[in-house]
Amino acid sequence: MTRAVIEIENLSLFLEGQTILHDISLTVTQGERLAIVGPNGAGKTTLLKCLVRLLHGRGTIKLLARRLEDYSQKEVARTMAYVPQLDGQSLPFTVKEFVLMGRYPHLSPFSFLGPEDYRIANQALMLTETHPFIDRPLDTLSAGERQKVFIAASLVQGARILLLDEPTAFLDPRYQVEIQRLLERLNREHGITLLTVTHDLNAAIAYSTQIIALKQGTLAFIGTPEAFADNRVLEAIYRQRFLFTHHPRTGHPIAMAES
Numbered sequence: 566m567t568r569a570v571i572e573i574e575n576l577s578l579f580l581e582g583q584t585i586l587h588d589i590s591l592t593v594t595q596g597e598r599l600a601i602v603g604p605n606g607a608g609k610t611t612l613l614k615c616l617v618r619l620l621h622g623r624g625t626i627k628l629l630a631r632r633l634e635d636y637s638q639k640e641v642a643r644t645m646a647y648v649p650q651l652d653g654q655s656l657p658f659t660v661k662e663f664v665l666m667g668r669y670p671h672l673s674p675f676s677f678l679g680p681e682d683y684r685i686a687n688q689a690l691m692l693t694e695t696h697p698f699i700d701r702p703l704d705t706l707s708a709g710e711r712q713k714v715f716i717a718a719s720l721v722q723g724a725r726i727l728l729l730d731e732p733t734a735f736l737d738p739r740y741q742v743e744i745q746r747l748l749e750r751l752n753r754e755h756g757i758t759l760l761t762v763t764h765d766l767n768a769a770i771a772y773s774t775q776i777i778a779l780k781q782g783t784l785a786f787i788g789t790p791e792a793f794a795d796n797r798v799l800e801a802i803y804r805q806r807f808l809f810t811h812h813p814r815t816g817h818p819i820a821m822a823e824s
C-alpha cells in the first residue's frame with residue numbers, strides 16, 4: 566500500500582491581515598511527483614515554506630504520520646529539503662563546501678565531518694554530474710549548474726522528499742530537460758518524492774502523477790494531469806483559454822494559452 570508522507574489538514578495562513586492560504590487539505594504519498602501550479606501570488610511558495618516551517622499556519626501538517634511541530638529542525642532537514650527559486654543571490658562558498666553543509670543535520674554538536682559524510686557528498690556530486698565543478702565558487706556557475714548543485718545538497722541532507730520551487734525557471738531548453746531527467750531518475754530509481762512548484766503547465770502535465778492548483782490561497786484543483794488538461798479547469802484557474810494538442814511521441818496533452 567502507498568504510504569502517506571505528507572498529510573495537510575485545513576491549513577490556513579494569515580500574514581499582515583491577509584489570508585494567504587485558506588483551508589488547504591492534501592495528502593502526498595511516497596514516491597509521488599506532485600506539481601503545484603496556479604497564478605502569480607496564489608500561495609504556492611508559501612505552501613512549501615509552511616512545509617519546511619519557514620512559515621507557520623493554522624491546521625495540521627503531518628510528516629511521515631508525525632505532527633510537524635514535534636520534529637526538531639534537524640529531523641525535518643533529514644527528511645525533507647527545500648530547493649528555493651534561483652534568485653541570483655550571492656553565496657560565498659565553493660560547490661564542495663556548499664554540498665558538504667548538507668551533512669550538518671546529521672552531525673551532533675562539536676562533531677566533525679567524517680569519511681562517511683564525504684562519501685555521501687561524493688555520491689550526490691556524481692549522481693547530479695556536478696563533480697567537475699567541485700572546487701568552483703558557486704557564484705561562478707551558470708543557473709543550470711547551480712540548480713544541480715542545490716539538488717545535490719538536498720540529497721546529501723538525506724532528504725527523501727524534495728520541495729522544488731520553479732526548478733527549471735531561467736534555464737535554457739537543454740538544462741530544462743537535464744533537470745527534469747535528473748528529477749525523474751531520483752524519483753524512479755531512488756524513490757524520492759517530489760513536490761514541484763511550476764508555471765510550466767506542460768512540464769506539470771508531462772512529469773507529474775498528481776497536480777494541485779492554488780488560486781488566491783485556496784485549493785482550486787486536485788487531480789491527474791489528464792483531468793487538469795481541460796479548458797474548464799484551466800480557464801477557472803487562470804481566466805485564460807487554452808488550445809490543446811498531443812505530444813507526438815508520448816501522447817501527453819500539450820496546452821498552449823490562446824492569444
Ligand SMILES: Nc1ncnc2c1ncn2[C@@H]1O[C@H](COP(=O)(O)OP(=O)(O)OP(=O)(O)O)[C@@H](O)[C@H]1O
Nearest residue numbers: 580581583585603604605606607608609610611612
Ligand atoms: N512575508 C509575507 N508577508 C506578507 N505577505 C506575504 C509574505 N510572503 C508572501 N506574501 C504574499 O502571499 C501571497 C502568496 O505569495 P507566494 O509567494 O506564496 O505566491 P506564489 O503562488 O508562489 O507566486 P509566484 O507564482 O508569483 O511566485 C502574495 O500575495 C505575497 O505577496
